[in-house]
Amino acid sequence: MTTLNPTHFRYEKADPAELASLYQHLRVCDVVDAMDGIGYFNIGLMDTQVRPLWNGMQFWGEAATIRCVPSNKPMWKLDTTEDIVAAHGRWFAETSHARLPQDLKPGHVIVMDSGGGPEVGFWGSENAMAAVLGGAVGIITDGYCRDTAEVAAQKSPVVARHRGRTIIPGRIQAIETQTTIACGGVQVNPGDIVGADDDGVVVVPAHIAQEVAVHARAILLADMASRRRHYENLGMRPDSSVDIDAIEAYYAGV
The missing domain is CATH 3.50.30.40 (Ribonuclease E inhibitor RraA/RraA-like)
Incomplete structure (x- = not known):
């Protein structure tokens, strides 16, 4: 399921049949780290x-x-x-x-x-x-x-x-x-x-995109968990960048 208006397009849930939906919440750095991890070092x-x-x-x-x-x-x-x-x-x-x-x-x-x-x-x-x-x-x-x-x-x-x-x-x-x-x-x-x-x-590259998305999602979630602990220890109000529940809900079932 997707949403589209004149200024923005968003997937409502990750869908394995829609490759781009697997990347929607990822950071560029997550994806680069995942590509490094499977040997695509400095590619892309x-x-x-x-x-x-x-x-x-x-x-x-x-x-x-x-x-x-x-x-x-x-x-x-x-x-x-x-x-x-x-x-x-x-x-x-x-x-x-x-x-x-x-x-x-x-x-x-x-x-x-x-x-x-x-x-x-x-x-x-x-x-x-x-x-x-x-x-x-x-x-x-x-x-x-x-x-x-x-x-x-x-x-x-x-x-x-x-x-x-x-x-x-x-x-x-x-x-x-x-x-x-x-x-x-x-x-x-x-x-x-x-x-x-x-x-x-x-x-x-399209032929590694499914695999990269799996690893990159795990990297993102691990980073969010670590950063959320820092937020708590510093007494900071959580924001969307550490909302693990939202990310896990988006990827549920994938």
């Missing part, structure tokens, strides 16, 4: 410069991939204000541009290989919101995002290497989707589990 760790644009962001989901390259074709001069406002539409109408499938399951994470292109705000406040409305729980690019104050204010889940200023026409093209890409120095395939939080980004 994106460059530390690829970071959430605002603090407190957290998401997990199956990867939907986009590969971009520099366009090698400048945008032509536009003659009117109307044409300038419509520049993106003009560019996409006359230049091929690969698009993600329309039937992606809610809960996916869009991961984009920017192709080492120039400064270009491929992601911004408007298309990030559109991606969320399309069911994305996160957007990751090793390129640029612009409108970053608005992205933070509206809590759009964008992770990027750089903050940018320019727009797409004449600078970058999406040439392929749902293929193997490199993003932030790691390989990403459609269906891999991708997560981000304040510590950074990790990619879990």
Whole structure:
């Protein structure tokens, strides 16, 4: 069972048939520790410069991939204000541009290989919101995002290497989707589990994702139990980060 509204997607219970649901409450560090434990040492760790644009962001989901390259074709001069406002539409109408499938399951994470292109705000406040409305729980690019104050204010889940200023026409093209890409120095395939939080980004190859989720959940619960004892000894009021009962209830039966 899942819930979806225009700004957030959540699983109500862990479900072995929904791989991403097994990760919903995990921290990136739990998953990294679990991958280390089964011998996947330093695999899946994106460059530390690829970071959430605002603090407190957290998401997990199956990867939907986009590969971009520099366009090698400048945008032509536009003659009117109307044409300038419509520049993106003009560019996409006359230049091929690969698009993600329309039937992606809610809960996916869009991961984009920017192709080492120039400064270009491929992601911004408007298309990030559109991606969320399309069911994305996160957007990751090793390129640029612009409108970053608005992205933070509206809590759009964008992770990027750089903050940018320019727009797409004449600078970058999406040439392929749902293929193997490199993003932030790691390989990403459609269906891999991708997560981000304040510590950074990790990619879990799909073929080990079930096993990693089991170990990572145990790591999380052990850490919560230890931290809850510290809370008690320090006289601190418990918060959701040490609510073991809620986590055990979410994973009950899995």
